[in-house]
Amino acid sequence: MDIWEMNCFAHTVHEDVSCLFLAPCLANHSCRPNAIWYFTDFSISFRAIADLAAGDEVTISYLEGEELLAATGQRRAKLLQGGKDFHCTCERCSLLLDSSRGVPCHNCLKGRLFLGADQQAKCCFTCGFRLSPMQEALLLDAERTGELLLDTMEGQ
Numbered sequence: 001m002d003i004w005e006m007n008c009f010a011h012t013v014h015e016d017v018s019c020l021f022l023a024p025c026l027a028n029h030s031c032r033p034n035a036i037w038y039f040t041d042f043s044i045s046f047r048a049i050a051d052l053a054a055g056d057e058v059t060i061s062y063l064e065g066e067e068l069l070a071a072t073g074q075r076r077a078k079l080l081q082g083g084k085d086f087h088c089t090c091e092r093c094s095l096l097l098d099s100s101r102g103v104p105c106h107n108c109l110k111g112r113l114f115l116g117a118d119q120q121a122k123c124c125f126t127c128g129f130r131l132s133p134m135q136e137a138l139l140l141d142a143e144r145t146g147e148l149l150l151d152t153m154e155g156q
Contacts, residue, residue, distance in 0.1 A: 030059035031068060031076055031092040059090075073098045075147065097122060103139065105129055115139065 027035075027046070034050040035058045046058060061068045067079055073093050080088050102112040111126025115136075123130045131139065 027058060027060045029062040029088065030090040031061060031088060032090060033059045033061045035060050072100050
C-alpha cells in the first residue's frame with residue numbers, strides 16, 4: 001500500500017480516484033517544476049510550463065495548488081515529509097532566500113524584507129533597511145502563529 005500512496009496521482013476530475021502509471025510515477029519532484037500533469041479521462045499527460053532543452057530533466061510537483069504556491073519552504077518540507085515521506089532538496093528549497101516569506105518594508109513602503117533559510121531577515125532590496133533583532137523575533141513569532149492556524153484548519 002505504501003508504494004501506491006507514494007506514487008499515485010490524484011485524479012483531477014474524479015475526486016475519489018487515484019491512478020498509478022509506470023513511467024509518470026518515476027518523475028522527480030521540484031518545488032519549481034518545469035512541467036505539470038493533468039488527466040484526460042483516465043490518461044495522464046505532462047505539459048511543459050518552462051522552456052526545456054533536449055536532455056533536460058522533466059520535473060513535476062508532488063504538491064498541488066496552494067500547497068506549492070503559497071507555502072513557505074518549511075511548510076512544503078512538512079507536507080512532503082508527511083505525504084510523500086522525503087526531504088526536498090530542489091533548487092527552490094535550497095535557496096538561502098525564501099521568496100514566499102517576504103513582508104512589506106515599513107521603512108520605504110516599496111520594497112520587501114525576506115526571511116532567509118537561516119531565519120535571519122535580509123535587508124530591503126529597495127532602501128537597505130534591516131529589521132532589529134526584536135522585529136525579527138516578532139516576524140518569526142507571527143509566522144509560527146500562522147503555521148499553527150494552518151495546521152489547526154487542516155486538522156493536523
